[in-house]
Amino acid sequence: MREKTTREKLAVELCGVALETPLMPASGTMAKEALGEVAGVYGAILPKTTTPKKRAGNPPSRIAETPAGMVNSIGLQNPGVEKFLEGLDDFDLGLPVFVSVAGDTVDEFVALCERLSVDSRISAVELNLSCPNVEHGGLTFCAGPASVEEAIHASRAAFPDKPLFAKLTNEGVVANAVAAERAGADALTVINTIPALTIDPERQSVLVRGGLSGPAIKPVALRAVYDVSRAVSIPVIASGGVATGTDAAEFMLAGATAVQVGTASLVREPMDILREFSDYLERMDTTASGLIGAL
């Protein structure tokens, strides 16, 4: 039998969507201005989270550097779903496009899913369940299995024909993952940023209260991906601190089918991460799909 080419070794399938590589951007970490760096690198494109209406985002300061990471509090700044769709062709690299959505209520998730279900450019939707649920005192939709299940169940009905991903936070991730699968999610993105705080000691004030990302959270994300993969039978998309090709391989060994690159893409060229991943496959004489859960 003919040996697979390097590109063929990188290919994976996620919920019936063929991906040229298992890497894709994490939501909110890749602007259209950065697309030039990702052609030939990612297997899918995932633009910044969209919401029903425009959101201005949070006032500065929005980011603070931490050891091996950063804390951000951007506040889902985005132009709203209609403007988002007007500009979606900007992200056309001939790759599958996954769209991250967030709502304040279950009804907003449903409205977004209905709107996106009729757009043929979109291959899948990722529900950002880390946003505050206005109907439940501002706790996030990930506060517990009941709210996870409610949001996904309703979204599933509104987005029946294409893959629906649920992005979960680390806290309570296994119980939430089981609930998400039960509610009809096709895949789970694990994890989002971890609640964190930075303080300016000179001004004696809070610098940024937000979410921690970057290599600092990789072991936490790895544990979550490993545990979730063993608790559900749907694919897991890893997210959290992936900064090297070997990191991506570790997440796939832990059970992930695909791997999101987020904060690291701010400080590294994504092509370098893919090259390292490809070198790892060569060195181990394996393929990307052969790595999935192969511990």
Added chain:
Amino acid sequence: MKFYPVKVEAREEIGGYTLLHYRWDGPVEPGQFVMARVAGYPVTFDPFLARPFSFYDHDGETASLLFEVRGRGTALLDDARDKIEVTAPLGRGFRVNGAGGPVALLGGGIGVAPLKVLSRRLESMSIPYDVFLGFADARYSDVAREFPGARVATVDGSTGVRGTVLDAAPNLDRYAAVYACGPNPMLAAVKRAAGENATCQLSVEERMGCGNGSCNGCVVPVRDGGYVRSCIEGPVFDAEVLAW
């Protein structure tokens, strides 16, 4: 984000600031910036992010960055003797069109950084200009010697006029254009002093994560509501666009 390893050609100390020269023969527009960090990344991920610096000067072969050591990232760059890593030039710089007579350049503290390469552009276009610089004290004002004829203010009065850069620049509304860089309160004051008629362009200093528009961390508030990124839509903004 792609980073290029570049050789440090020279390092100078000018008062309280460090000036690093490195080889860069690509085009540079006045007011553009780079993200820079020490070489060897990512042997450690701490510090994690690169730091944004306006170009101080560029002669077609060598570029230079002027900075003040404020924390670990700048301290490590200050110690760099061999190589550093930089991105390609980023952002939207000063727009110079040359119509209407003399222009004013204002720098507050390390906000002096983009004015050298801007002054070279003005000279190449035969546009007359005056330079006004404000510093905390005489330790930092040494860099004013690089701007012959510049009028200087220091907050403690140790050199030049006592006060801010605006105390050294009493009649800003007389100029056809005003170009400034410095902390936001200074830029807001420059905008008011420049008045309605002059072209006023302000280079903002913001904490940045990526430099390529992805992280939305470096935003500034705009008059029409909401925020825009200083790395893509700036760092040089038409003053009337900004909310402050």
